[in-house]
Amino acid sequence: xxxxxxxxxxxxxxxxxxxxCSGATSSPSASTDASPSGGAPSASAPAxxxxxxxxxxxxxxxxxxxxxxxxxxxxxxxPNISIEVQTAAxxxxxxxxxxxxxxxxxxDTFELNYENSVAYASSGALLDLxxxxxxxxxxxxxxxxxxxxxxxxxDGRQFGVPEQFSDVLLxxxxxxxxxxxVDYPDASWTWEDERAAAEKLTDAANGVWGHFQPIQFFxxxxxxxxxxxxxxxxxxxxxxxxxxxxVEAANWLIGKLDKTMPSDAFGPDQDSALFxxxxxxxxxxxxxxFPALADxxxxxxxxxxxxxxxxxxxxxxxxxxxxxxxxHPNEAWAWLRFLTSSEEAVTVRVDASWELAAVADQSLxxxxxxxxxxxxxxxxxxxxxxxxxxxxxxxxxxxxxIVSQALEKARLGQLSVEEALNEAAAQVDALLQ
Amino acid sequence: xxxxxxxxxxxxxxxRKVRWGRLVSRTxxxxxxxxxxxxMIFPFLWMLSTSFQSAGALLVPxxxxxxxxxELGNYAEIASAFPLWRFLANSLGVAAVATVxxxxxxxxxxxxxxxxxxxxxxxxxLLYIATLMVPLQVTILPLFVEMKYLGLVDSxxxxxxxxxxxxxxxxxxxxxxxxxPRELEEAAFMDGAGHLTVFRRxxxxxxxxxxxxxxxxxxxxxxxxxxxxxxxxxxxxxxxLPVGLSNLQGRYATAWNLLxxxxxxxxxxxxxxxxxxxxxxIRGVTLSGLKG
Numbered sequence: 001x002x003x004x005x006x007x008x009x010x011x012x013x014x015x016x017x018x019x020x021c022s023g024a025t026s027s028p029s030a031s032t033d034a035s036p037s038g039g040a041p042s043a044s045a046p047a048x049x050x051x052x053x054x055x056x057x058x059x060x061x062x063x064x065x066x067x068x069x070x071x072x073x074x075x076x077x078x079p080n081i082s083i084e085v086q087t088a089a090x091x092x093x094x095x096x097x098x099x100x101x102x103x104x105x106x107x108d109t110f111e112l113n114y115e116n117s118v119a120y121a122s123s124g125a126l127l128d129l130x131x132x133x134x135x136x137x138x139x140x141x142x143x144x145x146x147x148x149x150x151x152x153x154x155d156g157r158q159f160g161v162p163e164q165f166s167d168v169l170l171x172x173x174x175x176x177x178x179x180x181x182v183d184y185p186d187a188s189w190t191w192e193d194e195r196a197a198a199e200k201l202t203d204a205a206n207g208v209w210g211h212f213q214p215i216q217f218f219x220x221x222x223x224x225x226x227x228x229x230x231x232x233x234x235x236x237x238x239x240x241x242x243x244x245x246x247v248e249a250a251n252w253l254i255g256k257l258d259k260t261m262p263s264d265a266f267g268p269d270q271d272s273a274l275f276x277x278x279x280x281x282x283x284x285x286x287x288x289x290f291p292a293l294a295d296x297x298x299x300x301x302x303x304x305x306x307x308x309x310x311x312x313x314x315x316x317x318x319x320x321x322x323x324x325x326x327x328h329p330n331e332a333w334a335w336l337r338f339l340t341s342s343e344e345a346v347t348v349r350v351d352a353s354w355e356l357a358a359v360a361d362q363s364l365x366x367x368x369x370x371x372x373x374x375x376x377x378x379x380x381x382x383x384x385x386x387x388x389x390x391x392x393x394x395x396x397x398x399x400x401x402i403v404s405q406a407l408e409k410a411r412l413g414q415l416s417v418e419e420a421l422n423e424a425a426a427q428v429d430a431l432l433q
Numbered sequence: 434x435x436x437x438x439x440x441x442x443x444x445x446x447x448x449r450k451v452r453w454g455r456l457v458s459r460t461x462x463x464x465x466x467x468x469x470x471x472x473m474i475f476p477f478l479w480m481l482s483t484s485f486q487s488a489g490a491l492l493v494p495x496x497x498x499x500x501x502x503x504e505l506g507n508y509a510e511i512a513s514a515f516p517l518w519r520f521l522a523n524s525l526g527v528a529a530v531a532t533v534x535x536x537x538x539x540x541x542x543x544x545x546x547x548x549x550x551x552x553x554x555x556x557x558x559l560l561y562i563a564t565l566m567v568p569l570q571v572t573i574l575p576l577f578v579e580m581k582y583l584g585l586v587d588s589x590x591x592x593x594x595x596x597x598x599x600x601x602x603x604x605x606x607x608x609x610x611x612x613x614p615r616e617l618e619e620a621a622f623m624d625g626a627g628h629l630t631v632f633r634r635x636x637x638x639x640x641x642x643x644x645x646x647x648x649x650x651x652x653x654x655x656x657x658x659x660x661x662x663x664x665x666x667x668x669x670x671x672x673x674l675p676v677g678l679s680n681l682q683g684r685y686a687t688a689w690n691l692l693x694x695x696x697x698x699x700x701x702x703x704x705x706x707x708x709x710x711x712x713x714x715i716r717g718v719t720l721s722g723l724k725g
Binding site: 060061086087088089090091092096100102103104105269288292 | 578581667668679681683686688
């Protein structure tokens, strides 16, 4: 009993000390919590001091300082508005956002990826920006890359503005290509060219693999499009990804395994490790990895991805949106507009390699395009010529899981590709009912 | 030992068979326990190992368990580039306050349910215990709304408040109080003591092992809690360690060595509390049949 009471005493002592410290520091943060009430538009009362909250997943941990620079530039131009930034990791972001929105405490402005933006818009959680945009005399939608602006429209309403985009390219190790005497990939390549090159580049004795492409939902809908297939029927009521084109597309992903593509690279960052150690010749991955590959000890470059029937590239876009419940729609619009299209914000992003602002003016990207490697940075924009957005339904994450699990079963040989896709199609159809 | 010697001297075939059988079953049990132990400790070792690797070394296949060279910079970096101490202090403060308050409320409620007679007592107790079946994920939204009306969103108060009353703690201490001999209390009542005196002077000291168990459980639960602090707190100044650490995960790439260095720091206080209270945790599990 002695040691227990001693332990308890220690705990109690810590509680008192720490409690006292934290008590002292809690008061200032508690007082900043109160959000200003009253929905008076700033146009009629420009002097009113307004605090807007902005919740983001793309800033932490690497770009907090960059976001801060954008916020400061905005606050300088709009002295009556201050922006309060809240961050969360991508994996936890939507849990938190959902609770806040559902309880009526949504942040004034926040970030959404494409798939979620569709779901949030249809649930009525987002402010319709159309009237704000048309009332804003010096706003011109053509400042954005047109497709990027359009994807955030539904039922004639603009529910978000495009903040940034990424795409996926074919990364390749030039040294391995030179050593195997294979021509570098170019825009004319098809799957067949990639397969032939991968066979020549694979060198099992030295642990060198020809190519790597993840086998999951996001790759599947893209290769399906490359193969001329479509995920859903035209009216969106049934799955069509299990037709002959779909099977061929899934076979393209899975058929490479253990022949020219390593099957043990499916852990977190394993593909990255393989490419960085010079053991992977071609790699289908995102342009967000440019900075991570800046110092690798070999020459590398990128190319647009090979297609089959046609070309298709990912378009991962994030939008910034305003909550339908914000008390300050005008200020929110000003902030969203500044954050996505102002020269200051675009420049900060470009300089920090923080994805790419979705603006149309290519001259703003000059500093980005002139950086090497890769030499062929222009491929980032070339890829935009034929982008596909992911299929979106209400039960998005369930659908993604179903498709990814079917591909996993086919990858592990538990089911044939046809069986796996048929099973997944039946499950997805059930979701659509 | 004596038995062994006697068995040896007798040296009959029957007893030898018994001894062999025991040896084999012992070996199997120990082998299984060792395998289980290794499986349990491996993630910890992996975390520790990763926290001492450089970012570059992590990416070279195959993965190494023993880092070479040993990189101490991760700890320095996480302490300087990241408000580690602030998060640590928040976690400690919240866990300590929540633990003290939870033990206090659970002891009082447990005493009431164990010793006071009032109408509907058992029904009320059953209802209270039934709330153990409702997971946090279900109550989190109403809880958030409640905090909003109390004006506590994004405050230390909101981190502590939901933890101060615990059905599990009340149950654990009620069971412990029921196990105490009533005669002691009756003697005190004879001497003119009231409930408060009996509670403070007799019941609490006698139930110390159960109280220590609850203290360890509730400290660990508060320390590990992630979902609630994630949702209720927005300011970095108020974040607890698990929430702060989660912000180290990037969308596309994560500095695992830094994250694991932070996680190692996060595990140390728990280890200390556990080592101190180990005996009582095990007793608590056998007492209640529940794991905290």
